[in-house]
Amino acid sequence: MAICYQSPIKPITIPQSKALTNPKLSFRCNLSLPSRSNPLTISEPEPVYASVKAFAPATIANLGPGFDFLGCAVDGLGDFVSLSLDPNVQPGEVSISEISGDNANRLSKSPLWNCAGIAAIEVMKMLGIRSVGLSLSLEKGLPLGSGLGSSAASAAAAAVAVNELFGGKLGVKELVMAGLKSEEKVSGYHADNVAPAIMGGFVLIQNYEPVELIPLRFPEEKDLFFVLTTPEFEAPTKKMRAALPAEIGMPHHVWNSSQGGALVAGVLLGDLIILGKALSSDKVVEPRRAPLIPGMEAVKKAAIEAGAFGCTISGAGPTAVAVIDDEKKGAEIGEEMVKAFLKEGNLKAVANVHRLDRIGARLISGIPR
Amino acid sequence: MAICYQSPIKPITIPQSKALTNPKLSFRCNLSLPSRSNPLTISEPEPVYASVKAFAPATIANLGPGFDFLGCAVDGLGDFVSLSLDPNVQPGEVSISEISGDNANRLSKSPLWNCAGIAAIEVMKMLGIRSVGLSLSLEKGLPLGSGLGSSAASAAAAAVAVNELFGGKLGVKELVMAGLKSEEKVSGYHADNVAPAIMGGFVLIQNYEPVELIPLRFPEEKDLFFVLTTPEFEAPTKKMRAALPAEIGMPHHVWNSSQGGALVAGVLLGDLIILGKALSSDKVVEPRRAPLIPGMEAVKKAAIEAGAFGCTISGAGPTAVAVIDDEKKGAEIGEEMVKAFLKEGNLKAVANVHRLDRIGARLISGIPR
Numbered sequence: 001m002a003i004c005y006q007s008p009i010k011p012i013t014i015p016q017s018k019a020l021t022n023p024k025l026s027f028r029c030n031l032s033l034p035s036r037s038n039p040l041t042i043s044e045p046e047p048v049y050a051s052v053k054a055f056a057p058a059t060i061a062n063l064g065p066g067f068d069f070l071g072c073a074v075d076g077l078g079d080f081v082s083l084s085l086d087p088n089v090q091p092g093e094v095s096i097s098e099i100s101g102d103n104a105n106r107l108s109k110s111p112l113w114n115c116a117g118i119a120a121i122e123v124m125k126m127l128g129i130r131s132v133g134l135s136l137s138l139e140k141g142l143p144l145g146s147g148l149g150s151s152a153a154s155a156a157a158a159a160v161a162v163n164e165l166f167g168g169k170l171g172v173k174e175l176v177m178a179g180l181k182s183e184e185k186v187s188g189y190h191a192d193n194v195a196p197a198i199m200g201g202f203v204l205i206q207n208y209e210p211v212e213l214i215p216l217r218f219p220e221e222k223d224l225f226f227v228l229t230t231p232e233f234e235a236p237t238k239k240m241r242a243a244l245p246a247e248i249g250m251p252h253h254v255w256n257s258s259q260g261g262a263l264v265a266g267v268l269l270g271d272l273i274i275l276g277k278a279l280s281s282d283k284v285v286e287p288r289r290a291p292l293i294p295g296m297e298a299v300k301k302a303a304i305e306a307g308a309f310g311c312t313i314s315g316a317g318p319t320a321v322a323v324i325d326d327e328k329k330g331a332e333i334g335e336e337m338v339k340a341f342l343k344e345g346n347l348k349a350v351a352n353v354h355r356l357d358r359i360g361a362r363l364i365s366g367i368p369r
Numbered sequence: 370m371a372i373c374y375q376s377p378i379k380p381i382t383i384p385q386s387k388a389l390t391n392p393k394l395s396f397r398c399n400l401s402l403p404s405r406s407n408p409l410t411i412s413e414p415e416p417v418y419a420s421v422k423a424f425a426p427a428t429i430a431n432l433g434p435g436f437d438f439l440g441c442a443v444d445g446l447g448d449f450v451s452l453s454l455d456p457n458v459q460p461g462e463v464s465i466s467e468i469s470g471d472n473a474n475r476l477s478k479s480p481l482w483n484c485a486g487i488a489a490i491e492v493m494k495m496l497g498i499r500s501v502g503l504s505l506s507l508e509k510g511l512p513l514g515s516g517l518g519s520s521a522a523s524a525a526a527a528a529v530a531v532n533e534l535f536g537g538k539l540g541v542k543e544l545v546m547a548g549l550k551s552e553e554k555v556s557g558y559h560a561d562n563v564a565p566a567i568m569g570g571f572v573l574i575q576n577y578e579p580v581e582l583i584p585l586r587f588p589e590e591k592d593l594f595f596v597l598t599t600p601e602f603e604a605p606t607k608k609m610r611a612a613l614p615a616e617i618g619m620p621h622h623v624w625n626s627s628q629g630g631a632l633v634a635g636v637l638l639g640d641l642i643i644l645g646k647a648l649s650s651d652k653v654v655e656p657r658r659a660p661l662i663p664g665m666e667a668v669k670k671a672a673i674e675a676g677a678f679g680c681t682i683s684g685a686g687p688t689a690v691a692v693i694d695d696e697k698k699g700a701e702i703g704e705e706m707v708k709a710f711l712k713e714g715n716l717k718a719v720a721n722v723h724r725l726d727r728i729g730a731r732l733i734s735g736i737p738r
Contacts, residue, residue: 035474066630067623067626068627069630070630202625204648205627206627206647207646212646214631214634239597244619247617247619248617248619249615249617250613250616253625253626253653254436256435256626256729257435257438258574260626261435261439261629264634265583265585265633265637268633268638274575277576284622
């Protein structure tokens, strides 16, 4: 019997009585329990579910001057991880039974080399799981290498799935650290995708040693939409990284720092004019990377001319992200961005308008033991 | 007859009836009127007062990772400008009649080379004053070269005094631009002192072309105190500027940008832990400048050990600034900072605890015509 809450896709209904027997189910999975400073010292928890399904959203990292320290989650787009207790799997281990979705065949089924697998193992270690084995199925809703935090979404969904299966003992910070282990192995030691994928909203990474995360709450009463325009183009990851300058002149450092500060202010004040200007203002990374994505500069110009508050590259690209406060206007902006990709970059592209995801990774359903 | 409001020093009482005849007097001078996009097109305003006295607070610029783009105002410490219509002064011009206070003899009485004079002239130009001349008296409450925005306080007080004398036609942005003209001439084209000196609170400078200022409101219900510890030492201004690195490596750029963002978040959220950590975290400027101020590194350490949330150099020094949420605790921290300056830097120092000034430059008193 499935128990459902906060499904981004399709709600699964359950008998009222069952839902009421476990009052904790109404809480957000990733904030339902306090963080423990040393989870390794806790005794091995019993599984609460026989199986669970978790979802984690797409994320936009870098955010112009927020390079490598600021990211946010995007509603209605992400990855799913299903997890079940499996007596055929070695106790304390994870086996990946299935990967579905676009380009699933490009992903490793070895849990040691799969984002979801690595994060799942890490959470099991943190919880001290030694008595049961888990079978994991990954459903990719996100395209690979699109700049939308595909690896982070898989890791976040897996981390939350394992944690919830064992009663949600770990707090947000541990889950981010588990996701970070995965990111480190597959795409670099940065938490600006995996932290918002787990926590939702905007998250600022203040420190890695120890991990310190600042959730930045965009005011509930205000609308924020992202126009995500993804061209049919694989961003050259190595070139994207190599394009980064090793040194930044003081004037550009001060400029970008001030814009990073303004971006934070724009988010917390819910001021899209400030936020948009800051988003568009990067003088350090975007000017190096944009030329590597055909048409990107024209796409940004088209978005702004069509009324977007701001526009930049999402993650390391090739997706372009524009911000707006109105869904219909967002669709119009998206059309102009698609046209610009075709005209100036000779690339077909698809645009979609998404809200900010304020929840982050969450349990979708669970079958009690 | 003197009219008084918001005096930081000593209130001057006036007959009730007089105060009531001018209801505008109860508004804050610097926010009482909207900004005009082109002040040069307005007709020459009539003076509202025969003379006025204005005050502008000390300011802390740089603020660790907020280097060159973030500053805040400090309560109960600042400069005064008295201004009167003077038929002996050439119409459209300003004459400086007196400069009092510490080191007053080091300041030029030529209005073209005095911070207050330059700002006053600039505001007169903006207002199109051609028919009357003004006599200006400057009372320095701030020591020169202490890192507390001495030049900005003079400029801000003068700008507000002139504006108010003519009925407060200009808005905040024009006043900041007038102050910026002064700063440009005497200490460099940066608004991170003069903007908070005029606007109060914390101010982020997002842009100079055109000037874009973001007031960052520290929550009213929370306490914020600055422990300002000034040693008997003249910071070597040229060396301080020369110590700045021309280039910053990418890791330090990302680090400082993230801390700048965290600092903004700390202010807006009223979270002194986040704010203090960010304030203390500068890896770009402070490590180069601190060694030029004897004992500074030990002073910072002493402040943190004594319970400060964070500590850094105020402006270009030599004042050290620590933050705390309790006045008494602030005094204790100050004692430790003074001891450290003496022990490690062989410098006598004075510590004072001040609140955040949330108002900025203001009219203290005015004698109607």
